[in-house]
Amino acid sequence: MRIVLLGSPGAGKGTQCKRLARQYGLAHLSSGDILRQERAQGTELGRKAQKFMDSGALVSDDLIIAMMKKAIDQAPKAGYVLDGFPRTSNQAIELNKVLTAADVPIDAVINLTVDDAIITDRMSGRRTCPACGAVYHIRNLKPKKDGVCDHDGTVLVQRPDDDLEVVKKRLATYQEQTTPLIGYYQRQGILHEIDANGGADVVDQVIRQVLDGLLVGRRSVARAQR
Ligand code: ADP
Ligand code: AMP
Numbered sequence: 001m002r003i004v005l006l007g008s009p010g011a012g013k014g015t016q017c018k019r020l021a022r023q024y025g026l027a028h029l030s031s032g033d034i035l036r037q038e039r040a041q042g043t044e045l046g047r048k049a050q051k052f053m054d055s056g057a058l059v060s061d062d063l064i065i066a067m068m069k070k071a072i073d074q075a076p077k078a079g080y081v082l083d084g085f086p087r088t089s090n091q092a093i094e095l096n097k098v099l100t101a102a103d104v105p106i107d108a109v110i111n112l113t114v115d116d117a118i119i120t121d122r123m124s125g126r127r128t129c130p131a132c133g134a135v136y137h138i139r140n141l142k143p144k145k146d147g148v149c150d151h152d153g154t155v156l157v158q159r160p161d162d163d164l165e166v167v168k169k170r171l172a173t174y175q176e177q178t179t180p181l182i183g184y185y186q187r188q189g190i191l192h193e194i195d196a197n198g199g200a201d202v203v204d205q206v207i208r209q210v211l212d213g214l215l216v217g218r219r220s221v222a223r224a225q226r
Pocket of ligand 2: 083
C-alpha cells in the first residue's frame, strides 16, 4: 500500500504515519525527519536545507525530489506512507510521473483537516526526542515521565522551527504552496478528507476505516478477476 498524508504543519501527520507504519507494516518516509537526520550528520544536503528549514520556507524541489526518490526506491515491497512530501505542485507531478512509469501508483491520499487554534496549540506543545524522533505533546500526548523520551530516556527538545514567528511563516507557506495539492489529488479521485481535530486514537481509527475499506475493495476485485 502506498499512502500520502497531507495536512498543515502540526496537523498530526507524523503521529498518524508512525501508527500506520506499525499497523500495516509500511515504511514511514518523512521528508522533514530525513532532512533533520541529514542536518544532524552534517551532510551537504543538510547544510543546504538548514536556512530554509529554520526560516519556515521550503527546501528546493530538486533537492527534495532526489532525496525522496531515493527513500522510495529503498522502501520495502509492502509499501510506504509519505509524510510531508509532496509539498508543492512540482513535487506532486514528479512523484506521479515516477510512480506511473513504474506502475505503482499512490493508493490513497489522506488530508488531515484541523482548526487553526488547535494547530497552534499542537505546534507550541510539541516536544521531540533528538535521538529516536519520537513525538510527544506537553498535554495531549505526554511521555510517561515529563520531558523524557519513553523509548530511550533522552531529554526531549522543542523543534527550533516551532517558534511562534517561524510557525506563522510555515503556515503561510503551507497555504500558498501545499493546499493546491488537495485539488490535484481530488481530481485523481484518491483524496480522503478526515476531520483530525479529535484525539490521536479517534483520528487513527477513522484513517484505518478508510484504508481497510480500500483493502477489502481491492481483495474483492482480485477475487472477481480470478
Ligand atoms: P505534523 O507531523 O503534521 O507536523 P505531529 O504529528 O508532529 O504533526 O503533531 C504535532 C503535535 O500535535 C505533536 O506534539 C503531537 O504529539 C500532537 N498531536 C498529534 N496528533 C494529535 C491529536 N490527534 N490530538 C492532540 N494532539 C496531537
Ligand atoms: P516537517 O518536519 O514536515 O514539518 O518539515 C520541516 C521543514 O523541512 C519544512 O518547514 C521545510 O523547510 C522542510 N521540508 C520538509 N519536507 C519538505 C518538502 N517536501 N519540500 C520542501 N521542504 C520540505
